[in-house]
Amino acid sequence: MNDVPPAPRRPRVRAPELTGEGGWLNTGGRELSLAGLRGRIVILDFWTFCCINCLHVLDELRELEEKHRDTVVIIGVHSPKFVHEAEHAAVVDAVERYGVEHPVLDDPGLTTWKQYAVRAWPTLVVVDPEGYVVAQHAGEGHAHALVRLVAELEAEHAAKGTLRRGDGPYVPPEPVATDLRFPGKALLLPSGNLLVSDTTRHQLVELAPDGERVVRRIGSGQRGRTDGEPAAASFSEPQGLALLDDSTVVVADTVNHALRALDLDSGRVRTLAGTGRQWWQGSPVSGPAREVALSSPWDVALFGGKVWIAMAGVHQLWTYDPAAGRVEVAAGTTNEGLLDGPGEQAWFAQPSGLAAAGDRLWLADSETSALRWVDTGGAVHTAVGTGLFDFGHRDGAAEQALLQHPLGVTALPDGSVAVSDTYNHALRRYDPATGEVTTLATDLREPSDAVLVGGDIVVVESARHRLTRLRLPEEAVRVESVAHRTQRAATEVAPGSLALDIVFQAPAGQKLDTRYGPSTRLLVSATPPELLLGGEGPGTDLARTLELNPELTEGVLHVSAMAASCDDDPANTYPACHVHQQDWGVPVTVTAGGATRLPLVLAGMDEEGAGVAEG
Numbered sequence: 001m002n003d004v005p006p007a008p009r010r011p012r013v014r015a016p017e018l019t020g021e022g023g024w025l026n027t028g029g030r031e032l033s034l035a036g037l038r039g040r041i042v043i044l045d046f047w048t049f050c051c052i053n054c055l056h057v058l059d060e061l062r063e064l065e066e067k068h069r070d071t072v073v074i075i076g077v078h079s080p081k082f083v084h085e086a087e088h089a090a091v092v093d094a095v096e097r098y099g100v101e102h103p104v105l106d107d108p109g110l111t112t113w114k115q116y117a118v119r120a121w122p123t124l125v126v127v128d129p130e131g132y133v134v135a136q137h138a139g140e141g142h143a144h145a146l147v148r149l150v151a152e153l154e155a156e157h158a159a160k161g162t163l164r165r166g167d168g169p170y171v172p173p174e175p176v177a178t179d180l181r182f183p184g185k186a187l188l189l190p191s192g193n194l195l196v197s198d199t200t201r202h203q204l205v206e207l208a209p210d211g212e213r214v215v216r217r218i219g220s221g222q223r224g225r226t227d228g229e230p231a232a233a234s235f236s237e238p239q240g241l242a243l244l245d246d247s248t249v250v251v252a253d254t255v256n257h258a259l260r261a262l263d264l265d266s267g268r269v270r271t272l273a274g275t276g277r278q279w280w281q282g283s284p285v286s287g288p289a290r291e292v293a294l295s296s297p298w299d300v301a302l303f304g305g306k307v308w309i310a311m312a313g314v315h316q317l318w319t320y321d322p323a324a325g326r327v328e329v330a331a332g333t334t335n336e337g338l339l340d341g342p343g344e345q346a347w348f349a350q351p352s353g354l355a356a357a358g359d360r361l362w363l364a365d366s367e368t369s370a371l372r373w374v375d376t377g378g379a380v381h382t383a384v385g386t387g388l389f390d391f392g393h394r395d396g397a398a399e400q401a402l403l404q405h406p407l408g409v410t411a412l413p414d415g416s417v418a419v420s421d422t423y424n425h426a427l428r429r430y431d432p433a434t435g436e437v438t439t440l441a442t443d444l445r446e447p448s449d450a451v452l453v454g455g456d457i458v459v460v461e462s463a464r465h466r467l468t469r470l471r472l473p474e475e476a477v478r479v480e481s482v483a484h485r486t487q488r489a490a491t492e493v494a495p496g497s498l499a500l501d502i503v504f505q506a507p508a509g510q511k512l513d514t515r516y517g518p519s520t521r522l523l524v525s526a527t528p529p530e531l532l533l534g535g536e537g538p539g540t541d542l543a544r545t546l547e548l549n550p551e552l553t554e555g556v557l558h559v560s561a562m563a564a565s566c567d568d569d570p571a572n573t574y575p576a577c578h579v580h581q582q583d584w585g586v587p588v589t590v591t592a593g594g595a596t597r598l599p600l601v602l603a604g605m606d607e608e609g610a611g612v613a614e615g
Helices: 052-067 088-097 111-115 143-160
Strands: 023-025 041-047 072-078 104-106 123-127 132-138 186-188 194-198 203-207 214-218 238-245 248-253 258-263 269-273 286-288 297-303 306-311 316-321 326-331 351-357 360-365 370-375 380-384 408-411 417-421 426-431 436-441 447-453 456-461 466-471 491-493 496-503 510-512 520-527 532-534 537-539 543-548 554-567 577-590 597-601
Touching (some): 023 088, 041 052, 072 088, 088 104, 123 143, 186 238, 186 447, 203 238, 238 306, 248 306, 258 297, 306 351, 360 417, 426 447, 496 520, 496 554, 520 532
Parallel strands (some): 491 577
Antiparallel strands (some): 041 123, 186 194, 203 214, 238 248, 297 306, 370 380, 417 426, 426 436, 456 466, 520 537, 520 554, 554 577
16 A cells, blocks of 8 residues: 655646737737647747847747647747837837747737736746646746656647647748848948848848948858858857958857857858857856857957957856957856946946947947946946936936937947947937937937948948948047048028928839838938027938028038838839938028028939848
8 A cells, every 4th residue: 555645736727818919920910819729738938029038048949849849839928128129010020030930929018928927038938738837937048847848748648638739820921022131230341341240141241332232141041050161151140240350350140159250351251259059157257269158249349459249148248369269258247237347346238239449348238228338457337327227218418318228339430439229219429528418310220230431320220121321420520630621512592491302203113112111211410500490300201491590601411311112013022122312411601592492312223223122
């Protein structure tokens, strides 16, 4: 007789139904329910796309998802932190950007999050084939536990006759033809060309100086970690780029947890650092570069003779010494937050953008919505930002200015810094001399980086799959030692109202592309700024009334216009689309009897001059 008492049974909790105001993605328009998935093992992944730990979990689930497609259904429940993440279009972009190949419920009101009493990103909940919650895991690193649990549930419910095998509900979205797809970072090459990390397509793309024509692609386009020739090499969601010397580019190969090197002459790719495995607590924090694990390197920059690494996955800064072939931690404790001080004591939260300028290394600390910098002694300072839960869009004195999840930072010629303020869809500027934050441009779409090209700044508009060229304000590019300026004939204009009219007609066989909102953009500023009493700033109309200051006699109007047009053929499912953009610097003399209308012609380009394709 067995006197051992049976193990106490855990109470069985019925899994709450899935509801979310944003609806379903990756289901072909079909709404899913747990009742309809009865017989399948369901894994709910509560995530938000700003969270690096959530992105790690997406990668951890890929193998399980592939191996158990006939028994397991993974459902992402997108539960936003930032205001921008509650936008449905942003969730749609994130699902494609990160290669999510399972259904996703958009839950902007956190309805399902609350039903399951979730408290942290990421959280995984396992529901058995009979509809009961059998496990819940917070954080990352639970792949092995899930593999064991799935095997146990498959065996148990196969024996009970409650396991149902078959195809899952995932329906892939239709592919979209664009030259770039969610590009991450950009780099100006010695040749004058631009190198762009084409993140979602796992490639590097070299563009001509116009930022539009594709010169060559590096990488097979398939997710992987293979060294070799351009067509055979592979990456996994590459991001940051830095010029090591005139012929070598260092690449932050983010999901491969590695640094790669691109030879610009041959196009060959080799691995510099990382093992391909993710760094975990207790792993080495220094050593031979190819023997030490890294964690989601997001950007790289050359500073003080070393390559600094924004190690977003562990909230630290690391360095790679190209002469010694070694990596080591330079700053950060792995605690997530905002804390200044000596490097070994500082806290970061997903550092995602780096830019070296003189004796400072600037960094965009995305989860604290902060702009920070490291001095030559390794100490960490904060210029803008207060912590993990304070964000917004506010200009003014740095101590009260607000950013929202910036991913990029660019040093400007005058010592100021441009910030790619990603979730505010804006380009901001911080001037250390005045301690002021201003907005340079809005109406961008998830800008993730920017690079200087002459007197312009080229912005990586990640969610518009293109590079956008903007004119910097004169104070940001002024070099005091240069006294010469090109003289141009001035246009005589009358004081008061001036009708600015951008004349654009789509080329033959094309029409304006309005599928994703306004297809035109107009940005107006002036030197000196006091020249304009009204009409400055961004907008979507190509016609605008400017108000000229009658007390000034001369100045320059800076005008940047863009229009997007697509082939006008109803029979073509995937029409080719083109961006037409032009910048003008118009010297004006304000005088009675001058013109009251200023027409500027934005001509449509031919095929060879067409802009970056946009789907």
